[in-house]
Amino acid sequence: MDLTRLRLLVELERLGTMGAVAETTGMGTSAVSKHFAVLEREAGVALLVPDGRRVRLTPAGHRLAEHAADILARVETARTEMAGTGEAVGRVDLVTFTSVASPIVLPALAGLRDNHPGIEVRLIEHEPDDALELLQSGSADMGLVYEYSLVPRHFPATLALQQIGTEPLLLSHPSSARASSRAMTPQRLRAFSGEWWIANSRGSDEDELVQRMCAAAGFTPRIRHRIDNLEVVERVVAAGWGVGVMPKLAAVTRRGVTHAPLGALGGMRRVSLVSRTGSWAWRPIRLVADYLRSAARGVLDNDDTAVSSSPGSRV
Structure with missing residues (x-):
C-alpha cells in the first residue's frame, strides 16, 4: 500500500471530511477521492460509505487507519535512525575471538550500553575462518578478526575491512x-x-x-x-x-x-573490524565500531612497521 494513501486515510479519520483533507494536503478533492478509491481496491474492502454529502469510515476503514498510523510512525522512526538524528536502535550480531574479548570487546560494550541503550549486541565467539563465513552468510553483522603479517589473509570483495591495531x-x-x-x-x-x-x-x-x-x-x-x-x-x-x-x-x-x-x-598479528560491504552505513554498526576502536587504543599497537609482506585486499 502506498504511504501517501495511508497518510490521507489517517488525515480523514482525524479531520472528518474530504474537503479538510484536501485543504491540509494541498490536493484537490477529486485527487483525494481517487486515492481513496485505489486504496479500497488495494485493501479489498470498503473503507468509506456516503454519509449525507460527506463520507465516513467503515469499521474496516477505522481499523486500517489505526494500522496506517502505526506504519507511518515506524517509517518516520526508521528515517530518523537512518539519517542519524535520533537515538540509534537495533541489534548487532558481533563475532569475535577469545583474546580480545576481555581487554577490548567487554569495555567497549559497557560504554556503548551506557550511552546508547537502544543498541543490543549479541556476541558470538569464533576464529577468523568461521567468522568470515558467518559474515558472508548474513549470520553475523560485524566481526573482529585477526591475520598474521607473515601469512596475509584473503578477504572476499563482499566484505569491508578496517584495521584497528x-x-x-x-x-x-x-x-x-x-x-x-x-x-x-x-x-x-x-x-x-x-x-x-x-x-x-x-x-x-x-x-x-x-x-x-x-x-x-x-x-x-x-x-x-x-x-x-x-x-x-x-x-x-x-x-x-x-x-x-x-x-x-x-x-x-x-x-x-x-x-x-x-x-x-x-x-x-593484525586485528581488524569486518562487515559486509555497505553495512557500515547503518548507524548501530558504525557506533559499535567506534566503541571497539576506542577500546583498542592503548591495548593494541597502531604501527605496522614489522610487516614484511603485502597485506590481503582491503576495502
Missing part, C-alpha cells in the same frame, strides 16, 4: 636457568629446533606462520601438539612439553613459562 608475537617456552626473554634472533630461535612445537588443530594460518618463521631461522619445526585453547598451550609449555607462538594479549605471567618477543622473525 596490531600486537606483537612472542615465543612461549619453558623457563630454565638458560631461558631468556630477550628478542629472538635466527640464532636464538635455532636453539629451539630440537623442541616439540605446538600448533592449533585447524592446521591453517598458525601452521603456516610457524613453518615460515622457523624456515627463516634455518630449520623445520617438529609439530607434535595441536591445541586451540591458548591457556592450555601455556600449561603445556609450563610442563616442559613444547614451545609455541603466543600473541601478546593472550600471554600471561605464569610460573614455568618465559615469553620472548619474536620481532621481525614472527611479524605481528
Whole structure:
C-alpha cells in the first residue's frame, strides 16, 4: 500500500471530511477521492460509505487507519535512525575471538550500553575462518578478526575491512636457568629446533606462520601438539612439553613459562573490524565500531612497521 494513501486515510479519520483533507494536503478533492478509491481496491474492502454529502469510515476503514498510523510512525522512526538524528536502535550480531574479548570487546560494550541503550549486541565467539563465513552468510553483522603479517589473509570483495591495531608475537617456552626473554634472533630461535612445537588443530594460518618463521631461522619445526585453547598451550609449555607462538594479549605471567618477543622473525598479528560491504552505513554498526576502536587504543599497537609482506585486499 502506498504511504501517501495511508497518510490521507489517517488525515480523514482525524479531520472528518474530504474537503479538510484536501485543504491540509494541498490536493484537490477529486485527487483525494481517487486515492481513496485505489486504496479500497488495494485493501479489498470498503473503507468509506456516503454519509449525507460527506463520507465516513467503515469499521474496516477505522481499523486500517489505526494500522496506517502505526506504519507511518515506524517509517518516520526508521528515517530518523537512518539519517542519524535520533537515538540509534537495533541489534548487532558481533563475532569475535577469545583474546580480545576481555581487554577490548567487554569495555567497549559497557560504554556503548551506557550511552546508547537502544543498541543490543549479541556476541558470538569464533576464529577468523568461521567468522568470515558467518559474515558472508548474513549470520553475523560485524566481526573482529585477526591475520598474521607473515601469512596475509584473503578477504572476499563482499566484505569491508578496517584495521584497528596490531600486537606483537612472542615465543612461549619453558623457563630454565638458560631461558631468556630477550628478542629472538635466527640464532636464538635455532636453539629451539630440537623442541616439540605446538600448533592449533585447524592446521591453517598458525601452521603456516610457524613453518615460515622457523624456515627463516634455518630449520623445520617438529609439530607434535595441536591445541586451540591458548591457556592450555601455556600449561603445556609450563610442563616442559613444547614451545609455541603466543600473541601478546593472550600471554600471561605464569610460573614455568618465559615469553620472548619474536620481532621481525614472527611479524605481528593484525586485528581488524569486518562487515559486509555497505553495512557500515547503518548507524548501530558504525557506533559499535567506534566503541571497539576506542577500546583498542592503548591495548593494541597502531604501527605496522614489522610487516614484511603485502597485506590481503582491503576495502
